[in-house]
Amino acid sequence: MTTERLIPNSSQTVGPYFRIGLDYLIDRTSTDDATTLGTIAIRGRVLDRDGVAVPDAMLEFWSVPHNFRRAATDLDGNFCVMMGRPVAVRMEDGRTQSPHLLVLVFARGLLRHLISRVYFESEPGNESDPVLLGVPADRRRTLMARRDGDNSFRWDVTLQGPDETVFFAW
Amino acid sequence: MTDLVAVEVALPGTQPEYHYSPYVSSVARSPRMPLILLPQTPTERSGPVFGHELIRKGDNDLTAQHSGEPIGERIFVHGRVLNEDGQPVRGALVEVWQANAAGRYLHKVDSHDAPLDPNFSGAGRTLTDQNGHYWFKTIKPGPYPWGNHYNAWRPAHIHFSLFGAGILSRLVTQMYFPGDPLQPLDPIFNSITDEAARRGLVSKLDMNRAEPDYALAYEWDIVLRGRTETPFEERPR
Numbered sequence: 213m214t215t216e217r218l219i220p221n222s223s224q225t226v227g228p229y230f231r232i233g234l235d236y237l238i239d240r241t242s243t244d245d246a247t248t249l250g251t252i253a254i255r256g257r258v259l260d261r262d263g264v265a266v267p268d269a270m271l272e273f274w275s276v277p278h279n280f281r282r283a284a285t286d287l288d289g290n291f292c293v294m295m296g297r298p299v300a301v302r303m304e305d306g307r308t309q310s311p312h313l314l315v316l317v318f319a320r321g322l323l324r325h326l327i328s329r330v331y332f333e334s335e336p337g338n339e340s341d342p343v344l345l346g347v348p349a350d351r352r353r354t355l356m357a358r359r360d361g362d363n364s365f366r367w368d369v370t371l372q373g374p375d376e377t378v379f380f381a382w
Numbered sequence: 383m384t385d386l387v388a389v390e391v392a393l394p395g396t397q398p399e400y401h402y403s404p405y406v407s408s409v410a411r412s413p414r415m416p417l418i419l420l421p422q423t424p425t426e427r428s429g430p431v432f433g434h435e436l437i438r439k440g441d442n443d444l445t446a447q448h449s450g451e452p453i454g455e456r457i458f459v460h461g462r463v464l465n466e467d468g469q470p471v472r473g474a475l476v477e478v479w480q481a482n483a484a485g486r487y488l489h490k491v492d493s494h495d496a497p498l499d500p501n502f503s504g505a506g507r508t509l510t511d512q513n514g515h516y517w518f519k520t521i522k523p524g525p526y527p528w529g530n531h532y533n534a535w536r537p538a539h540i541h542f543s544l545f546g547a548g549i550l551s552r553l554v555t556q557m558y559f560p561g562d563p564l565q566p567l568d569p570i571f572n573s574i575t576d577e578a579a580r581r582g583l584v585s586k587l588d589m590n591r592a593e594p595d596y597a598l599a600y601e602w603d604i605v606l607r608g609r610t611e612t613p614f615e616e617r618p619r
Contacts (some may be wrong), residue, residue, distance in 0.1 A: 218466050218605045219396050221582055222574040223555040225405075227541060227601030229489040233479025233505040234543060237436070261410040274549045280430035301424050312424050318554055322520070323398035323573045325554060327420065342386060347418055371411045378414050380420035381391050382550060 215267075223324040228268045230318070231284065238270075239293050253364045254330065254357060255292040257320070258285050265289025269319040275312065278302055281348035293354045297363070300337055310337030310344070317369060326350070327380045329358050330367050347378050354378050355378075386421035389550060395576030404569035406530050430551035432475040434509065442508040444480075452502035454483025454550040458591055458599040459557070462514045463544060467610045470514025471551075476605070477507045478518060478545040485526030493597035494526050519597070525564055537564035537571060546606035557602050558584045 225348040231238075254273075269285045275298035283293040298311040310331055317326040331338055338344055346351055353379045356366035369377050377379045400412035404494045420426065440446055445456060459478075463471040477493050481504065484496040489501050502521060511515045539556040546552070558565060564570050565584070574580040582605075591599035 218464060218468055219393060219582070220466060220551060220605050220607045221555055221572070222397055222576075222579045223408075223553060224398075224539075224541075224570055224573075224583065226543075226554045228460050228491050229479065229487040230541070230543075232487060232489055232503070233477050233507070233541060236507075241487075254526050259538065266411065266415060272552070274429065278430070281397070305425055309423060309425070312425065316549070316552060317503070321403060321405070321409075321411035322400065322572065323405065323408060324400060324551070327411065343421055344390060346386075346421065351415070372414055376413055377416045378415075379417055380389070381417035382389050382420060382601055 216228060223322050224317040224365075226270060226325075228320040230268075230270055234270060234282070235253075235284075237282045238293075239283050244366045251294055251296050251363060252297045253292060253294045253361075254313075254367055255290065255360075255364070256367045256369060257289045258291065258317070258369045259289060259371065260321075263373075266319055266321075266324060266371065268288070269317060269369075272316040274314045274316075278312075279296075286334060297354050302340070307342055310341040312341070312343070314370075318323075321369075322371075326371075327382050328369070328377055329355050332357050333359060351378050386423075388419040389422055396574070396579040398573035398618065402569070402573045404510060406572055408573075417424070419605060420475075421488055426550055427548055429547065429551070430545060431473070431511065432546075436475065437509055439606060441504050442516075442518045444478075444502065444504065444506045444518065445501055446519075447500040450501040452482065452499050452521050454499075454524075454599040456519070456520055457522050457601065458517065458588075458597055459585065460515065460517040460588075460599065461585075461602040461604060462515060463510045463546065463604050463606060464615075465546065465606055465608045465610060466550070469545045470510070470512070471515055471606055471608075471612045472510055472513070473505065474510040474516075475543075475545045476510065476516045477505075478520075478540055479505045480520065480540040481523040481526055483521050483524050496524070496526065522559070526563075530569060533562050535567070535607030536561040537559065537568050538591060542604070544604060544606060547608050551606040551608040553604070553606055555604075556583065557600075560584055560587055586612055 585602035
């Protein structure tokens with residue numbers, strides 16, 4: 213049986229009012245005490261070309277095997293999310309990816325969501341991570357969450373400009 | 383990266399460009415540096431699974447969330463969620479939000495001078511069934527003005543958010559209504575340059591599912607990225 217391959221539906225912006233329908237799943241765990249074993253807090257800010265805070269962005273974080281969180285920025289562009297500490301991921305060819313999260317960024321002004329990744333500074337596996345090695349060396353720092361506490365990290369998203377975060381094609 | 387298979391990129395015109403200057407908000411928020419090819423790894427091939435614990439009874443009936451009935455044209459919106467091979471996506475989480483019949487969102491940022499409806503919140507969610515089918519009852523949303531350009535009005539639309547099999551099938555989009563004369567004027571709708579893909583955002587009037595003397599129905603099928611394949615399995619480390 214041959215069937216014609218269907219073309220996936222087009223994306224449209226999440227717009228400024230997504231909280232009406234998507235708020236119920238936004239993480240409200242306090243990130244002040246990310247001390248639970250295996251849990252980390254990631255705080256950051258979403259900025260546009262002019263360094264202006266993006267107060268209406270939604271971010272979704274994913275890692276294997278079952279680690280998903282949805283966050284949204286506040287009026288100052290800040291978000292925080294608390295989730296399971298990601299682990300190294302073995303690939304089919306036997307190589308290992310350093311611990312990382314896949315991140316989806318949605319906002320008014322983004323007609324299609326952006327895809328990025330978060331890695332964690334000073335993880336030894338970063339040096340040999342096959343995805344990081346595919347990113348120009350001078351831009352890899354935009355994917356690095358900086359440690360600012362025992363289980364707490366900082367990772368900002370810059371949508372455009374010299375410090376533009378690395379985004380992936382899809 | 384040549385030794386890894388990259389994530390397939392969309393066919394030209396079927397997805398919007400990030401920078402589309404007629405949509406003014408895209409100008410300062412769109413990346414300009416080259417996008418990096420993303421290899422398909424277990425991270426990209428897997429994704430969250432949502433269960434019935436997220437859904438309360440009545441979450442797919444936006445007309446029954448308050449003590450009274452909302453004002454406006456009552457409608458059914460239904461369709462199937464399919465993958466690229468035309469196979470149903472079962473258990474897909476479908477989230478919707480929309481303006482009320484007067485074109486006003488229940489959101490503090492919405493300053494449009496149109497009345498809120500105390501009987502309409504404008505949010506719903508559901509999971510697709512074994513055939514990939516979803517179903518909502520709601521009120522037809524009104525068009526509304528926005529600040530993109532002089533006398534700009536959004537065509538009537540319902541926002542849709544979907545999770546399919548794997549994080550790469552994630553889709554946030556908008557469903558439009560047939561015959562809306564505002565569509566050719568709308569930069570968000572027209573950011574899709576492929577005409578067939580643009581048509582794919584417009585629902586069809588479905589008299590077979592309309593209920594006589596009660597409500598019209600609109601049908602909208604949604605195709606998510608992804609082929610029919612062996613589900614992701616975590617390998618031993």
